[in-house]
Amino acid sequence: MQPFRLAHRGLGPMARQAPASALRHNALRASAFHSSSNRLALQKFMMPAMSPTMTEGGIAAWKKQPGDTFSAGDVLLEIETDKATMDVEAQDDGIMAKIIVEDGAKNVPVNSAIAIIGEEGDDISGADALAAEAEKEGPPKQAEPEAPKHEETPEPPKEQESKPEESKKEESSAKQEEAPSRASGERVFASPLARRLAQEKGIPLGQVKGSGPNGRIVKADIDSYKAPAGQSAAPSAGAGAPAPSAAKSAPAPSGASYEDIPVSSMRRTIAGRLTESKQQLPHYYVSIDVEMDKVLRLRQVFNEASEKKAGGDAQKAKEAKLSVGDFITKAAAVALREVPEVNAAWYGEFIRQYHTADISIAVATPTGLITPIVKDVGGSGLTTISASTKSLASKARAGKLKPEEYQGGSFTISNMGMFGITHFTAIINPPQSAILAIGGTEPRMVVDEAEEKGWRKAMVMQATISADHRIVDGATAARWMKAFKDALENPLSFML
Structure with missing residues (x-):
């Protein structure tokens, strides 16, 4: 790194x-x-x-x-x-x-x-x-947001009335010698460290007297704070208390049947971006079944050859092995070349159409989902794609990706087939136009008039594209899915 x-x-x-x-x-x-x-x-x-x-x-x-x-x-x-x-x-x-x-x-x-x-x-x-x-x-x-004008005047407006709850709080606070007297709704100034400590200790900032400039609350004020008799240091809904969504959860009481897990920066960003994507992007979904028999046979041949070439070195053989995901990534790049309208992004006033297939691969990490980018998949062979994917996934799980390794990309693939999932839909990673959801491969009976019985067993995988209708029309998504299916069902076509 x-x-x-x-x-x-x-x-x-x-x-x-x-x-x-x-x-x-x-x-x-x-x-x-x-x-x-x-x-x-x-x-x-x-x-x-x-x-x-x-x-x-x-x-x-x-x-x-x-x-x-x-x-x-x-x-x-x-x-x-x-x-x-x-x-x-x-x-x-x-x-x-x-x-x-x-x-x-x-x-x-x-x-x-x-x-x-x-x-x-x-x-x-x-x-x-x-x-x-x-x-x-x-x-x-x-x-620092601009302070309300009424804060310049030490006395609150006479016509301002306190709510019953605030009156109770003020009565309780009056018992404390150093408790400040603040108007209802008045903003409380505190340093970032003081706010964090107050959240951790459950101290309502509205009841703390600040010793800093202009009454600003600093760390020393939090350290010396003592709750009034009969009142626990629980977060108050009064001025200065953090919003419920931003407040740090208190430790679970002894014997509780739950645990509050702090939200990581990554998880917070994921939540915001996916909520925005699902609410604002006009998603629609197109699914198709793909027969994977030829891919599975070709993969087996390649991996057996890699094992022989490794000469008994198990680690070297493992690193050289191709996964089904490598074939899927390559087939997606072939389809993006044939239907370039999907290899695009929405930028409001214009649509950016990419000339290379930089494919983001969704990777699950302990702190959340991240999508490292395999660059120029269309111009890379399966071995290069495999090595790049393994390296990026390892760095992602260790939290060691560089910004340029996960920022950008022109298309995304999310593969849950290894978990036994047969079908799902994914949320688009904006500003990209689409994301491909890959399910697991399972045996099915398919109609085949060339067979004596009229049917045969095939290994079938279901793929579903989530597309942004502002960029990709339904017919365009259908053409892309057909190109993707044709590439995977004839893998030798992109080996040449």
């Missing part, structure tokens, strides 16, 4: 867009002015953007702990994006002074401070103060 490399000094909103040479130049300039060991030499280490579209991510694991020194090229931490876990390497030598955002943190905004670092020999005693400053600053200004 190619790790993400960055200079550890001066990383700001513009630095993540600069080339590596510029980052090195900035780091050298910073070092040139560093002539003494003092706390001013310490730097805030910001959450990096691992892709141009990334706005937030998770901290999978820190590889360096406070007090550890590191050299250029050392992995500092692993960042969890919506598709993979990526290493972040240091480009210069330094020391980890303090970690602000711990392992397992989710939804950390890009360019928010996540650690304090410096050079070896620096006085790291000032790291706590710099970290506190970072917490008070909160996320980048561009991510």
Whole structure:
């Protein structure tokens, strides 16, 4: 895996867009002015953007702990994006002074401070103060929504009336000496770390008095919070409480018959994209039966030849084996060449038609589904397709895919035949025009007048295409399915 490399000094909103040479130049300039060991030499280490579209991510694991020194090229931490876990390497030598955002943190905004670092020999005693400053600053200004105008006035409008539930909450909160008095609906300002800790501990932010600038709630306020007598620290529905969909689930009580599993960044992205696809794309489905006898015989011949060529090396023979999926991927590329209207994507004002078949293969991973891309399938042989598919699937399950290995693609295949599924429909991966769902192969009796009995047994596989009607008309999908069927039932045609 190619790790993400960055200079550890001066990383700001513009630095993540600069080339590596510029980052090195900035780091050298910073070092040139560093002539003494003092706390001013310490730097805030910001959450990096691992892709141009990334706005937030998770901290999978820190590889360096406070007090550890590191050299250029050392992995500092692993960042969890919506598709993979990526290493972040240091480009210069330094020391980890303090970690602000711990392992397992989710939804950390890009360019928010996540650690304090410096050079070896620096006085790291000032790291706590710099970290506190970072917490008070909160996320980048561009991510901070504009405050409502009434917040400029300390007194709430006289005509504003509190709801009965809010009155009860205020009465309860009054028992606490430091509990703030907030108007109904008033926005609560808190640092990202304070919000995360409040969610984990079940503390209602509406009842916490902030000690930061302008009453902003910081980590120290959460740590020192004590629930009023007779009230448990359960999330409140008042101001500042996270929405139900965003709240972190509380641990299941002892003896509970369920377990709340946190939603990963990948699972959250999958949920959003598939919901949008199913709701907004006009899906329709076309199914066809394909006789697989010739493919199965040809595959057996190839695999037997591979075993002999491997000379008893079981691992080498396994790597060289072709799967039925390899033939399916190749046949799909043949059909895309014959019916290019399907090898397309919807971009609103135009339809993009691709000249190569870059086929995404759906791979199930522990954290969700991902679709690595086998490039230029039409111009590749079965052996190349097989090797590429195996390599990408292995990297996908390990969470080590590079962005260019799963972003894009012109067509998708989802194969559930290995699980004994005979038929299913799949959801389109936008902006692609279609996705092919492959079921398992099963024996069937088919009519054959050439046979004495009038029938014969055949191995039949059912394939179903989900097509976007904005791009692919019904007749076009039917032509594509016929081309796909013809290619698989005559596999020697794409071996020439």
